[in-house]
Structure formats: C-alpha cells, structure tokens
Amino acid sequence: MIFFATDGRGLTSTSANHIANMAKEMVRGIESWLGGLRLYSTSVALIGSDSEKALTVGAAAADLESVTGRLRAVAKAKSLIAWLREAIKARERLLDEVEAYTLEDFCRDRGIDLPKLPQMGKSLSEDDYYASLSVAERNRYYELETLAAVIGEAIHPGGSLANAREALAHRLQAPNEVSGNGRDSLIYTYTPTVAPETVDDLYFSLQKLHRETQASLNSIKFECEKAVKASQLAAKTEYANATKAYSERLEVLRAELSKYRSEQSRAIGDYKIVIPESLQSIYDEVSHLGKK
Numbered sequence: 114m115i116f117f118a119t120d121g122r123g124l125t126s127t128s129a130n131h132i133a134n135m136a137k138e139m140v141r142g143i144e145s146w147l148g149g150l151r152l153y154s155t156s157v158a159l160i161g162s163d164s165e166k167a168l169t170v171g172a173a174a175a176d177l178e179s180v181t182g183r184l185r186a187v188a189k190a191k192s193l194i195a196w197l198r199e200a201i202k203a204r205e206r207l208l209d210e211v212e213a214y215t216l217e218d219f220c221r222d223r224g225i226d227l228p229k230l231p232q233m234g235k236s237l238s239e240d241d242y243y244a245s246l247s248v249a250e251r252n253r254y255y256e257l258e259t260l261a262a263v264i265g266e267a268i269h270p271g272g273s274l275a276n277a278r279e280a281l282a283h284r285l286q287a288p289n290e291v292s293g294n295g296r297d298s299l300i301y302t303y304t305p306t307v308a309p310e311t312v313d314d315l316y317f318s319l320q321k322l323h324r325e326t327q328a329s330l331n332s333i334k335f336e337c338e339k340a341v342k343a344s345q346l347a348a349k350t351e352y353a354n355a356t357k358a359y360s361e362r363l364e365v366l367r368a369e370l371s372k373y374r375s376e377q378s379r380a381i382g383d384y385k386i387v388i389p390e391s392l393q394s395i396y397d398e399v400s401h402l403g404k405k
Contacts, residue, residue, distance in 0.1 A: 116196075116199065116200035116203045116204075116386055116387065117200070117203075117204070117384035117385065117386060117387065118384070118385050118386075118387045119380075119383070119384060119385075120385075121383075121385060122385055122387070123384075123385025123386050123387045123388070124197075124385060124386040124388070125385065125386070126200075126201050126204055126386070128386075129197040129200060129201055129386045130197070130201060132193070132197060132396065132399055132400060133193070133194045133197040133198060135399050135400070135402055136190040136191075136193050136194050136197075136395070136399045137190075137194060138402075139186075139190050139398075139399055139402060140187050140190045140191060140194075143183050143186055143187050143190075144187060146183065147180070147183060147184070147187075150172055150176070150180070151169060151171050151172060152171050152172055152177070153171040154167065154168075154169055154170045154171040155167075155168040155169040155171075156168055186395070186398075189392065189394075189395035190395055190399065192392060192395075193388075193392045193395050193396055193399065196388075196389065196392060197386065200386040201386075204381060204384065204386075207381045207384075208378060208381055208382075211374050211377045211378050211381065212374070214370070214373075214374065214377075216363075216366060216367060216370050219366070219369070219370045219373065220366065225366070227366070228358075228359050228362045228363055228366075229359075230359060231352055231355035231356050231359055232352075233348060233349075233352045234348040234351055234352060235348070236341070236344040236345040236347070236348040237340055237341050237343075237344030237345075238341065239337055239341060242337045242340050242341060243337065253333075254330070254333050257326055257329050257330040257333070258330055260326050261323060261326040261327045261330055264319055264322060264323040264326065265323055265327075267319065268316060268319050268320055268323060274315075274316060274319065275316075277312075278312050278313075278316055281305060281309060281312055282309070284303040284305070285305065285309060287303075288302060288303050288304070289301065289302050289303070290303070
C-alpha cells in the first residue's frame, strides 16, 4: 500500500505505464549522448598539405560539467521507472490476492462456520432391529424359526414323517411281499399298527401348525422389514433436508464472497499511484516532455 493513495490523487496504472515509457525514452536519449561523448576533436589533412579539415569536435568544458547532472537524471529517471513498474505490479498482486481469496478464507476471517457437506446417517439394519427386542421377544423369534424349520423338515417331501406316511400308503396297497423261490420262498405281510386316518390327521395337523408358525414368524420378519425401511426413509429424508440446507447456505456465502471480491477489486482499481517527494521533480520533467 506504500505505492497507493486512496484520496483520488495520483496516477492510474495506464498513466503510470505511459510515464514509465516516456522516462525510458528520456534515459535512452541521455545514455546515447553519454555514449557518444568524446573529449577530443578529430581533424584530417593530406600528407604534405598544411590544410586540415575538422571531422569531429570534442566536448567542451561545459559539456563535461553536465555529465554529473545527466547521470543523476538517468538515475532519477530509472528510479521513477522502477517505482512505477513496482506500483503496477503491486496493484496486480492485490487483484490476484482478491481473486485467490477462497470461501474458506472469507469464512475464517469473519468467524463464520463454513458448512460441512452432510453425510448419510446410519439406518437400522436387521441385526439392529432384532438386537432391540426384549429377551422374551427375541427368544420367541428363535423358537418360531426353529419350530418352523423342524416341522417343515419332517413333513416336506423327503422328510421323516412324509416318508413314513408314503411308505404306509404303499403297504396298504401291497400288504404282502414274496421273497425267494420255491420251498424257500418267504412271504412278508405288512400290517398297519396305526390307522391311516390317524396318520393323516397328524400329518395335516402338523401342516396346519407349520403354516401358523410360519405366519407368526413372517409377522415378526415383516415388522423388522417395516422398521428397517422406515429407518432408511428417515435417514434419506434427513440427508436430503441437510443437503438442501447445506446448498442454500453455501449459495448465500458464495454470493457474499462474490460481492466482497467485486468491491475489493473496484476499490483497488480506484487506488492512485503516488509519486514520492524525491521523485517529484523527475516526474514533472518527464511528464512535460513533448509539451514544449
């Protein structure tokens, strides 16, 4: 900020660049004169002739006395150029800093909590649901599950009771069986020890019990599924609301940051480059070049 004034007095970057270019031309002219400085005169004559022709005239004492002043003028002009170029770069750095000013910087400098991206909350799992049941409820679930499995294993095709019932029906149709040949033949007779109706009654009653057990088990599983889905819906709803609030808050903060950047850039653009007092005389001289 040592390069700038905020009271409107000073040079714009465009004017400063123009003055720097003019000072550069001034330096080039002085250095050209210094580069051509000759402290002697040159003349030429033909051999045998007393007539000489002057080619160049060396510097006079007054010219020599002006060297120090000219060197000082070059130094001042170059100092002015350096000051103006650095001032222009300083303004560019300030503008770059404004552009690089992030939302995190904006919130930190103002003590604002930058909103954090929401995370999906954990929803209830089946294990969580069953873990929430009382000892009695959870034990009933396990008992129903086991009873349904045991009965189903017995009455389904290939099960012990299903096989026994099927074998009884077969022996009712074929109560006798001959084994061997001739006089060594053996006749096996199969006699039911329980009435077929009793077996059917047991079989169908077990089927009914299996359906009822499975229905009770399915009811518990349905409650579990319903609780899990409700938990998932609640988690998604909460996440959606949090995401919406996050986006809205972020949009507000970004708008504030954009406004701040615009204001700062405009303010920096209004800064005027000051000319130090020690460079004022060379500035006046350069700025009047070509106006006489």
